Amino acid sequence: MTDSRMPPVAGRLAEALGPRVLSGAFDRGxxxxxxxxxxxxxxxxxxxxxLADVEVALDVARSEGVPLLPRGGGTSQCGQTVNDAVVLDLSRNINRILEIDPEARTATVEPGVxxxxxxxxxxxxxxxxxxxxxxxxxxxxxxxxxNNSCGARSIRYGMSRDNVLAIDALLADGSRARFGAVDPEALxxxxxxxxxxxLLALGAREAAEIEARTPKVARHVGGYNLDALLPSARGGRPNMAEILVxxxxxxxxxxxxxxxxxxxxxxxxxxxCHFPSFRAAMEAVQHIVxxxxxxxxxxxxxxxxxxxRIPMFRPSLAKFVxxxxxxxxxxxxxxxxxxxxLRRLAxxxxxxxxxxxxxxxxGKAEGGVVEAPEPALQRxxxxxxxxxxxxxxxxxxxxxxVSFIEDCCVDLPDLADYTDRLQEIFARHGVSGTFYAHASVGTLHVRPVLNLKEQAGxxxxxxxxxxxxxxxxHYRGAHSGEHGDGIIRSEFHESMLGGRMVAAFGEVKRRFDPDGIFNPGRIVDPPRMDDRSLFxxxxGYGWPERESVFRWPAHGGAGRGLQGAVEMCNxxxxxxxxGEGVMCPSYRVTRAERDLTRGRANTxxxxxxxxxxxxxLTSDEMAETMKLCVSCKACRRECPTGVDMARMKIEVQAARAAARGVGLRERLVAxxxxxxxxxxxxxxAMNAQRWLPGAAWAGERLLGLAASRPLPRWPFDSYHPAAGAAEAPEVLLFADTFNRYFEPENLRAAERVLAGAGRPFAPAGPARGRPLCCGRTYLAAGMVDEARAEMARTAAALRPALERGAAVVGLEPSCLLxxxxxxxxxxxxxxxxxxxxxMLFEEYLAERLDAGDALPLGPVRARRALLHxxxxxxxxxxxxxxxxxxxRIPGLTTELVPSSCCGGAGAFQYQAETAETSRAMAELSLLPRVRGADPETVILADxxxxRHQIADGAGRPAAHVATLLAAAMESA
Structure with a gap:
């Protein structure tokens, strides 16, 4: 269990650095x-x-006798970025590019870049x-x-140690030194x-041992780079930065x-290159290289x-496999x-x-080469x-x-035999394994499949x-070839490199850091790699049985499925x-681990x-953890392990609602x-905030609705289905709450398009005297029983039409999906x-185009469209x-805005505690691009x-695509 008490060093740090120190159990976890x-x-x-804050943290840690652990992205695979220490998260602020010298082809950066x-x-x-x-x-x-990282192209460019020229370092005693190329005679x-x-004296003294014990393979990152200290290193001018790399x-x-x-x-x-057997691929590597x-x-x-099995990769695989x-x-x-x-490809x-x-x-097994000269396919x-x-x-x-033997490196002529022997080991232990990555240098990422929740595993x-x-x-290879040593491999330095090399590693560590301030127990004096207290x-790890809101069938069903789904975060x-993609919009704004899919899943x-x-689970700290999640579902698609935080947030909100009830604001929205x-x-009355003095202020004080943000305007009319609906329609037009009551012109436009396309349609619903509803507003408040009831009522109304082959079509993505x-x-x-x-409106029309239907579209007044x-x-x-x-609209050029979430997210943009973050999300890319658009450009958003975020934040109206299609159809 994570200790909720504040460690003494945290109090000292908080006195010196204030809110830059995170000491609560949730944050430390x-x-x-x-x-x-x-x-x-x-x-x-x-x-x-x-960097001054780093120096303060080092001083406090040293005086308290507590270790210090610098950390970047926290993605190390060997345990080198976790420790019983004070963690320095450098990724958020210590990330400046200090200098770029194009002539010298050098750059100087801070470590968090x-x-x-x-x-x-x-x-x-x-x-x-x-x-x-x-x-x-x-x-x-x-x-x-x-980490001395390498990358896919190390066969051409080498490892980090080959590409780091100098390091300006803060030492354990608080002094500073520049590590770079030195002349031993001029020190x-x-x-x-x-x-x-x-250090150079150590290298000269241990030269014979270093030469004999350092693996002579393409990659070796185990221990410290003692070969950088040899008298012959870098032509007699060793680069002292390599000992830090x-x-x-x-x-x-x-x-x-x-x-x-x-x-x-x-x-x-x-x-x-396609191969009918794994060994054939391994034998071919040396010839391909x-x-x-x-x-x-x-x-x-x-x-x-x-x-x-992963939707985001399936279309790409079809192109080259x-x-x-x-x-x-x-x-x-x-x-x-x-x-x-091209000659080499041939x-x-x-x-x-x-x-x-x-x-x-x-007479040969099927195989061959799929060529990819085009940049798009290469990407x-x-x-x-x-x-x-x-x-x-x-x-x-x-x-x-499991990552623990995945970075071993052998010479290419030995690669096929080496992998055969690995597979024999796996078979002997009754496990399977996966193989991928850097065949060019004999470093395959090999992972046996194990259940480490059990002692047998x-x-x-x-x-x-x-x-x-x-x-x-046996093959004179390296046991640590890319991802470092950490906890998982440091223990094996002695058996792989010899006791004298390990003693030299200890000497280096003590010369730099005699009190063990910097990340102790990694490389030197490590724990056992199978010490389960560190796992x-x-x-004793386990979850109490509890019924989840959703079924999680891929992860074990209702009882244990949620546990399996959460644990998918690796x-x-x-x-x-x-950069690209949508995930994770709140992290893009705050850069805080708490406001990240990974941070939420871990919590x-x-x-x-x-x-x-x-x-x-129902605490205020958990509510804060989930507060900035906008349920954008980007992680559902973009997280390759499928961590669906939008659903998980509903699980949390439902638990909190059951334990603490639901607030008035949330009930009003739901x-x-x-x-x-x-x-x-x-x-x-509904528009009082817009015209009644003091109403906005009262709304913020009483309901927590941001006074700075105008609420959606209730119009004087609402959507009423067109007369003369088909008796046996091919399409049911689903009128969601938001378009029905706030922007009815969008549904009317959809009706005109469906009529112009010759698709017999009728309105979906009502049922039991009320318009149909997807239940999403209830889900957002954690009111799952109400959401389920609305879904069931709507599902019963839609089922007969769907079962006879009709489609249900609507405009609002969050509702329909x-x-x-x-x-x-x-x-x-x-x-x-x-x-x-x-189906979404455009999805249905595209399907009908594929079926051969006509969709007559003429030119519209706008010549350019900006699509969000x-x-x-x-x-x-x-x-x-x-x-x-x-x-298909003649003369129209459309540009898709490369944006993440707009920050609107239903009520998120109107809540007093999240309105500022909402605006910040929109300002990352969407609103600047809208403001920069030509006045004649039409802004589109489904x-x-x-649409509300764009209108309020950029002062530009945004239209649903249905309205533009209707205009194009009318001009055809």
Whole structure:
């Protein structure tokens, strides 16, 4: 259990640094895990605003005798970023790019800079930092440097140690030193020079042992880089920064890192080699590497099968995977001359034929090369490869692929035999394994599938590690080839590298950090890797039986399914991305671990397993954790392991509602569909906030509705279905509450389009005397029983038409898609097949186009359209039909805004406590782009909340796509 008491060091830090210190049990719990199997709760977390804050934290930690742990993205896989220490979260503020020198091809950065952000800044100069790790969207340069990260193209560019020129470091005693290239003969008498002299003396003394014991393979990151201290290192001018690279924060704090940059690759080509057996792929690697590729990456059959289950990857796989191969090798050529790249790609095809794997080679197993000379397809292939880890971790069973032998490195001629022996080890222990990644350098990410909640799984973990490392020794390979040592591999340094090397590691650690302030127990003096007291799922871990709101069938059903769903978060941090995609909008604003899909999932896991004390699930701290989640559903699509925080938030709100009741404001919003039919007769009263002095102030004081934000205006009319509805309609038009009562012109436009397209339609409902409702407003308040009742009433009304083949079509994405997402998990008699026929307006029209129907569209007055997608449209892949229809309007050019959530999110934009965050979300990309649009450009958004956010934030009206299609049809 996470101790709720404030550790003494936290109080000292709070006195010195104030709110930059996080010391509560919930906050410390969120930093207790990384992407490894371990969980170690820190004593406090400091989110420094400057390097001066780091110095203060070091002083306090040193005086208290408490360790300090610098941390970037928190995605390490070996346990090196968790410890019983004060954690420094550098990713939020210590992230400046200090200097770019295009002539010298160097950049100097602070440790919290994210790789993708650095490369975006370098791109105008034609440069990049080529240590291209798959986690580039959230990996920090400090973390990569501490880990000696490598990346897919290390065969061309080397590892971090080959690309770090200098490090300005803060040492354990509070002094500073610059680590870079030195002349051993020119060292002076400064403390830094004395340190360098001692290190070089160690290297000279242990030269023979270092030469004999350091693996001579493409990648070796185990222990400290003692070979950097050899007299012959770097031509006699050793780079002292290399001793800090890969040190995992155990020696010093890197304040500034100077990097060697490379010219951006020009055009590239890729070839995807298909193999009928895994061994055949492993035997082929050494021959493929002889062609001079920049990368050769592996996917095995297991990864392919898992990827096909994930909606975001399925379309891409269909483009470059043929048949059912046992293994793929993704080969890239990136020379400066595209003709040379194409020549090598042709050579790859010829080589595969020579090896017996050309398409249709007589008498041979099927195989061959899918060529990808086009950049768009290359990007899709690369994205699937980058997500390999998360694809692996998408298994929904209790047993998961476990990282502990995955970075072993052997020479390419030994690769096939080595992997055969691994599979023999797995078979002997009755487990399966996954293989992927860096075939080009003999470093495969190998993960046996184990259940570490059981002692049997832990015992197998230990046995496989010992047996695997014995095989690695046989091939003179490296046991630690990319992801570092941490807890998982440090223990094996002695058996792999020898006692004398381990003694030298200890000497280096003591010379830098005699009191063990920096990240102790990693690399030097480690615990046992199978010490279950350090595990995320330690002895006694479990969840009390409780009935969940939703069925979670993929994760074990109603009783245990929620537990399995929450535990799908592997902490790899894909939700920390700030570039492409939607996830995670609240984190994009606050950059706080609490306001992140990963942070929320970890908090929920700790609370529901009892580690945050009784009542944690319904506590105010949990409410704060969930407060800024806008239920955008982006994680449902963009999290490769499928952590659906929107549903999980409903589980939390339902539990809190049951324990504490539902507030008046939430009840007013939830019951809107019930009272809207009557409220529309009193628009002057419902619009009082807009005209009555003091009403906005009173609304904020009494209800918590932001006085600064005008509420939606109730019009003087509402939607009434057109007369003459078809008796046996092919379409039921679903009128949601928001378009029915606030923007009825959208539904009227939809009627005109359906009529013009020749589709017989009728209104959906009413039922039991009331308009139909999806129940979403009740779900948002945690009022699940009411939501289920509304869904059931509506489902019963829609079922007859759906079962005879009609479609239910509507305009509001959040309402309509409820019948595909939540309804099948709440209702016993609402299968997904029925939900699939409840369709968005544009989705239905695109389907009819595919069936050969005509859709006559003429020109509209606007020549340009700026289109913003509702989050749920994006989550369900529904933007393509919208763009396809708009492309049919003659003379109209449409641009899709590359935006995350607009921040509207129903009532979120109107709540006093979230209105500011709502505006900040919109200002990230959407509102600036709308303000910058030409006045003649039409702004389009299908979401009611999105339209209100745009109108209030940018002063521009936004229209539903249906209205533009209606205008186009009328002009045809």
């Amino acid at each position: 969120r930093y207790a895990t990384d992407a490894s199997i371990y969980q170690v709760t820190p004593q406090a977390v400091v989110v420094p605003e400057s 994210v790789l993708d952000h650095l490369n975006a800044a370098l791109k105008p100069h034609g440069l990049w930092y080529p240590v291209d790790v798959s986690t580039a969207s959230r990996a920090t340069i400090g973390g990569m440097t501490a 002076g008498n400064t403390p830094a020079d004395a340190l360098f002299r001692d 890969g040190s995992e924060g155990t020696l010093a704090f890197s304040e500034r890192i100077t990097l060697k940059l490379s010219p951006l690759p020009g055009e590239k080509v890729m070839g995807v 002889a062609l001079g590729p920049t990368a050769v990456e592996l996917f095995d059959r297991t990864i392919l099968e898992l990827a096909r 043929r048949g059912e191969p046992e293994a793929l090798l993704m080969v890239e050529f990136a020379e400066t001359d595209q003709a040379e790249n 050579g790859l095809g010829a080589l595969m034929s020579e090896l017996g794997f050309g398409w249709g080679v007589p 899709e292939i690369t994205e699937v490869r980058k997500q390999g880890l998360n694809i692996m971790m998408s298994m929904t069973t209790e047993a998961k692929p 832990v015992s197998t973990l230990r046995a496989i590690a010992e047996e695997t490392f014995e095989v690695v020794r 995320r799922y330690r002895p 902490n790899n941090g894909a939700c920390r991305k700030l 929920l896991r700790l609370a529901m397993s009892g580690q945050l004390g009784p009542g944690a 019951h809107l569909p019930r009272y809207a039919p009557w409220a529309r007769y009193l628009p002057w 409820t019948f595909r997402d939540e309804a099948p998990a709440l209702l016993d008699d609402w299968p997904e097949a029925l939900g699939a026929r409840v 997608g509702h989050c749920h449209q994006k989550a369900f892949g529904q933007m393509a039909p919208v763009q396809r229809l708009l492309a 979401g009611t909340s999105c």
